[in-house]
Amino acid sequence: MRTMSFTEPKESKEIEESLVRELQAGNADAFEKIAELYQKKIYALSFNLTRNTMDAQDVTQDVLLTLFRKINTFQGKSAFSSWVYRITLNATYMKLRSRKKELTVSIEELLPSFNGGGFQQEKIQDWSENTESLMFTNETREIIQKAVDQLPEKEKVVFLLRDVEGLSTEKVGEILDLTVPAVKSRLHRARLFLRKKLSNFFEEYSREEKKK
Template sequence: MPARGCGAVRGRLARGCDPHGEGRQGHPRDGAVRGRAEALPHGVRAEEPVSVAGRQRVDPDGPLVEGLRREDGDAVERLVERYADRVYRLAVRITGSNEDAEEVAQDALWTAARKIHTFKGDSAFGSWLYRITANAAYMKLRSRRARAREIALDDVLPAVEDGLHFEPMDDWSPRVDEHALQGELRRVIEAAIDELPPDYRTALVLHDVEGMSNPDIAEALGVSLPAVKSRVHRSRLLVRKRLSEYLAAPA
């Protein structure tokens, strides 16, 4: 997490302030937060509970979860140290805004600490926290006014219906390995993702960047599984269309 974003998240929680900006004092367990959060490489997800020789799966965050439930004084500090960077990066990928991502990260960590009693242990704690973060980032993105560069997918892609096939696009896949194009292609992809409406952008980022499963995305966003599949599919089509247009343009 950039120094500003990381510091803002820690500083807010360290003061025991509600991340929604109301400034009320939090529980004593929301005490001083120190140290640098553990970094996580791009695209790496939370560890899932593992089983050994048929034993019950063990969540590596088990001690942290128990500390939060007991309201240990340093539990929130350990939560922030371990996950602040991770939830911030997820939030910034969805919202595309450092400022919004700071607010989302604060809100997600605060929510996880306050609602730890709702965590049932059916999945890894990290996965549960990421779903909270994804939902908060999605709602933040939706709350913005429509941006000029956002588009309606129906304006550029036909509706997806049974038996309907999209018009084939040129096969430019061999060119994506050209070293000279790597930087430009990344910019084209990022610009295409920025064009997507919030619903589609969030689904695509969670699926193709964060590697979340369709059922987890559906749960995080509160939508049906078919809706997630459709959004991911149509988002990919737009990205592919923009890449095709770029690669087909005269040099």
């Protein structure tokens, strides 16, 4: 069965709404269908935050049970999928609580250095052309995953929902209870942070390639 994309239009929304109504009426088949539609999304988000298969599995089970047990507390004020995401994030943060660390990074550290006139002082290497050939190597994947793991939590969750899941800025704001400008600012910081981390790797790689 295909996984429902959280961003799909009308048709999916109607299916989703009717499943929710059935579930609220106590239909166990609707529970199974909802689980089938959402479990992969729940797992992927949780896995990208915890980077641990067992934790992501526990979270997925917890979330599915919560969906069922608390379905009557869902009032339809926000989209059902936003509610699912919020429950997923809460369950994931419970798992992460013990190892959660709050880092803050200033935006200046992520931008190039400028002279007094606001012009760039350092030479920036454009490694964007090199990424194609490197994309699918295990080393590159590990570097990317490690860079994402190092993102401060506030930026990481926005990045995962907006850039990885492909949700709209407005929807991410709804899920996280943030204003649109706040979502944009966190997303921008996340991208700058990741760019900086990946630059170290790709620049080193380009230097090595030139030596050959």
